[in-house]
Amino acid sequence: MKPIRVALLGCGTVGTEVVRLLTDQAEDLTQRIGAPVELVGIAVRRPNKHREVPEHLLTTDAEALVKSDDVDVVVEVIGGIDPTRGLLLEALRGGKSVVTANKALLAEHGPDLFEAADASGADLYFEAAVAGAIPLLRPLRESLAGDRITRVMGIVNGTTNFILSAMDATGAGYGETLEEASRLGYAEADPTADVDGFDAASKAAILASLAFHTRVTASDVYREGIRSVSAADIAAAKGLGRTVKLLAICERVVSPSGQESVAVRVHPAMIPRTHPLASVNGAFNAVFVEADAAGEMMFYGQGAGGAPTASAVVGDLVAVARNMVASGHGPRESAYAALTAQPMGNTPTRYHISLDVADKPGVLSQVAAVFAEHDVSIAAVRQEGRIEDASLVIVTHAATDAALRSTVDKIGGLPVVRDVVSVMRVEGEE
Structure with missing residues (x-):
């Protein structure tokens, strides 16, 4: 049996676990694939930092290894855009199959990689790019290929979910909870990619591309992070039987004329505590998929970490190796639908709005008049009076995001409104 020869780019937390799995499970992998897997080289920046790896495998010349x-x-777990993009294009153009966990690269330059793979007949697999060990992309790409997916919604970033879960459990503010997450190793030294939603937006672009057979890039994804989520927002959600999660939402949207488009967004949202996603706490991920024939499905599990991510990487490697043994190849890019990305302003959403208002007659009627002026329907109102001012909480029915934003802007200028305390979207309710 001719061995399947593998080059590994990167040997950090995930790469080290990939090496361990390939070593510990070598005999089983040979039986599953029908040929042995041989690790022939590992590209790293500092070879002296990897004493757990056989020295003869290490190299600093990633380009030479790829060629x-x-x-x-080629298995890539470096991350980032450059020089990774060039290395993977070189591999694919040379007929070498690629397994990658690089969500940012796929969200920005996925079409380039797919085109290179198609041209040479190589495979491109990337299960580990979204939701770690959770088998999510392959069901979208293969198992549900005969169905029509209408919506994908879920928690795809463990750091932000840990922070929001802790805020909900303890009542603490964002800043102190982020510090705790960093101390426990759930947040990076620079948490920007996570807390500002960049990581989740890249994953949302990949999910939408697969679900809707359309090329969706990170620039098509509306993005808001969690920095502005306060302890007061969490408390308000609790008071309404809700919790706050950072959600990635990808959905088909049909215009009144019947024209289809895709709406892809990442933002914090209140969801009912009865919703299955509300019980997903800590660093776990979970994603809901809705399809015409299959109905609703939920995928849940460890969304990050060295071992879970390495599990998905090696799973992809097994699939690629099996294709090679059978002289075949895996699924190609499916982007035939070519749907347009709908701007966030045209996307239907619901809002939870908390206002500080003057405690006197006529306040609610003035506020309600602004909603009516912008054709936004009010679903629920709660008012609590104090000595000089009052708290007014309004939950809307679905309306375009642009209409809701305009409504909030005008309400903030009313003389009876002292402050727009918070504005948050509401999901998971009919």
Whole structure:
């Protein structure tokens, strides 16, 4: 049996676990694939930092490793855009299949990679790019290929979910909870990619591309992070039987004329505590998929971490290796639908709005008049009076996001409104 020769780019937390799995499960992998897997090289920046890896496998010349004739498959766990993009394009153009966990690269330059793979007949697998070990992308790409997916919604970032879960459990503010997450290792030294929603937006772009057979990039995704979520927002959600989660939402939208488009967004939202996503706490991920024939499905599990992510990487490697043994290849890019990305302003959403208002007659009627003026329907109102001012909480029915934003802007200018305390979207309710 001719071995499947593998080059590994990167040997950090995930890469080290990939090496361990390939070593510990070598015999089983050979039986599952029908050929042995041979690790022929590992590209790293500082070889002296990887004493757990056989020294003869280490190299600092990633380009030479990728170009080597002794390599059949390139596994990439470096991350980032450059020089990774060039390395993977070089591998694919040379006929080498690629397994990657790089969501940012796929969200920005996925079409380039797919085109290179198609041109050479190589495979491109990327299960680990979204939701770690959770088998999510392959069901979208293969198992549900005969169905029509209408919506994908879920929690795809463990750091932000840990922070919001802790805020909900303790009542603490965002800043102190982020510090705790950093101390426990759930947040990076620079948490920007997570807390500002960049990580989730990249994953949402990949999910939408697969679900709707359309090329969706990170620039098509509306993005809001969790920095502005306060302890008061969490408390308000609790008072209404809700909790706050950072959600990635991808959905088909049909205009009144019947024209289809895709709306892809990432933002904090209140969801009912009875919703299955409300019980997803800590660093776990969960994603709901809705399809015409299959109905609702939920995928749940460890969304990050070295071992879970390495599990998905090696799973992809097994799939690629099996294709090679059978002289075949895996699924290609499916972007035939070519749907347009709908701007956030045209996307139907619901709002939870908390206002500080003067405690006197006629306040609610003035506020309600602004909603009516912008054709936004009010679903629920709660008012609590104090000595000099009052708290007014309004939950809307679905309306375009642009109409809701305009409504909030005008309400903030009313003389009876002292402050717009918070504005948050509401999901998971009919």
